[in-house]
Amino acid sequence: MPFTIATWNINSVRLRIGLVEQFLGAHAPDVLCLQETKTLDDAFPRKALEAAGYAHIAIAGQKGYHGVAIASKHPFKTVERDDWCAMGDARHLRVSFEDDLIVDNFYVPAGGDEPDPAINPKFAHKLKFLRELAQWGDRRRRSDTRAIMVGDLNVAPHEHDVWNHKQLLKIVSHTPVETDLLGQVFAAHDWVDAVRHFVPLRQKLYSWWSYRAADWDAADRGRRLDHVWVTPALKDGLVSTSTLREARGWDRPSDHVPVLVTLER
DNA sequence: ATGGTGGGTACCCCA
Numbered sequence: 001m002p003f004t005i006a007t008w009n010i011n012s013v014r015l016r017i018g019l020v021e022q023f024l025g026a027h028a029p030d031v032l033c034l035q036e037t038k039t040l041d042d043a044f045p046r047k048a049l050e051a052a053g054y055a056h057i058a059i060a061g062q063k064g065y066h067g068v069a070i071a072s073k074h075p076f077k078t079v080e081r082d083d084w085c086a087m088g089d090a091r092h093l094r095v096s097f098e099d100d101l102i103v104d105n106f107y108v109p110a111g112g113d114e115p116d117p118a119i120n121p122k123f124a125h126k127l128k129f130l131r132e133l134a135q136w137g138d139r140r141r142r143s144d145t146r147a148i149m150v151g152d153l154n155v156a157p158h159e160h161d162v163w164n165h166k167q168l169l170k171i172v173s174h175t176p177v178e179t180d181l182l183g184q185v186f187a188a189h190d191w192v193d194a195v196r197h198f199v200p201l202r203q204k205l206y207s208w209w210s211y212r213a214a215d216w217d218a219a220d221r222g223r224r225l226d227h228v229w230v231t232p233a234l235k236d237g238l239v240s241t242s243t244l245r246e247a248r249g250w251d252r253p254s255d256h257v258p259v260l261v262t263l264e265r
Numbered sequence: 266a267t268g269g270t271g272g273g274t275a276c277c278c279c280a
Binding site for chain 2: 154210
């Protein structure tokens with residue numbers, strides 16, 4: 001049975017629940033992982049997702065900032081939430097399914113504007129979060145573990161994950177210290193980039209375009225900040241991927257678009 | 266070199 005997972009930084013799930021419903025109606029992933037839900041759990045639009053066929057919902061919210069959620073057509077076996085950098089932020093959820101498939105959903109700190117941890121505490125926090133992720137990856141996992149890691153990792157790791165590699169080297173999300181650290185996270189578990197598995201590294205691909213550009217589509221100054229990684233046990237089952245650029249042009253859009261991966265589980 | 270827009274919240278935080 002093919003299984004489709006989607007990840008989407010929604011930038012307020014309450015404001016954009018209509019877009020979420022539209023997306024689910026059109027693409028019907030088995031599992032949708034959201035970031036930046038920006039709402040307390042009590043105010044999460046649970047009923048709308050249930051009505052769309054997603055009866056199983058895991059939420060980690062906080063007031064105003066951050067917040068992640070996982071909505072699923074299939075029941076969870078376990079739901080866990082880790083605290084990263086001992087900040088108490090709602091930036092992570094892990095669920096498993098009856099067949100022991102694991103899904104981790106992350107919202108990595110954006111890191112502010114100044115890429116210097118000595119003067120920018122937000123950037124220091126981001127680097128610490130990525131170092132913890134690399135350590136987390138060090139935990140020994142069985143070679144047959146079937147796990148998927150998704151989320152807004154707020155790092156565009158490769159040259160063609162940004163519109164201008166040379167110019168972005170000084171910009172938070174594409175600085176060498178960040179891309180090196182994300183590389184360590186990636187290597188720690190022998191992850192497979194399920195999107196780049198299908199889209200060659202030489203081809204530009206973005207999942208985020210700033211709200212500040214006058215014409216995001218024409219300027220096309222995007223970055224690929226949203227990722228879907230799988231363990232080697234799932235690699236041979238990878239079927240397809242899509243990054244829904246058109247969603248950036250929807251009415252009152254998120255600045256991120258959904259990224260989907262289909263695989264045989 | 267600068268400032269641009271869009272969330273949340275409560276007059277300022279964050280992306």
